[in-house]
Amino acid sequence: MSSFEVPxxxxxxxxxxxxxxxxxxxxxxxxxxQKRGAVxxxxxxxxxxxxxSTPVWDPDEKLFKFWVIxxxxxxxxxxxxLHGRRGPSRLTA
Numbered sequence: 001m002s003s004f005e006v007p008x009x010x011x012x013x014x015x016x017x018x019x020x021x022x023x024x025x026x027x028x029x030x031x032x033x034q035k036r037g038a039v040x041x042x043x044x045x046x047x048x049x050x051x052x053s054t055p056v057w058d059p060d061e062k063l064f065k066f067w068v069i070x071x072x073x074x075x076x077x078x079x080x081x082l083h084g085r086r087g088p089s090r091l092t093a
């Protein structure tokens with residue numbers, strides 16, 4: 001089994017012990033998670049959302065647009081990238 005070195009004062013995310021042959025001068029710390037983006041929920045709790053794209057800014061409509069699958073409402077819009085709403089049920093070209 002190979003080991004690796006972590007530079008002093010650098011945080012690493014260890015998913016398992018596979019890369020650590022010996023634990024020496026190592027402290028395992030679980031940090032409180034920080035919110036770093038939107039949480040997208042379905043309006044129907046039985047449906048699970050899967051993202052299809054990242055939010056895309058439409059400068060003409062001044063909206064973020066976002067597509068998901070797994071729900072009845074697969075098209076979303078948001079004026080600020082944080083507060084979304086269902087888009088029109090059918091997109092027109």
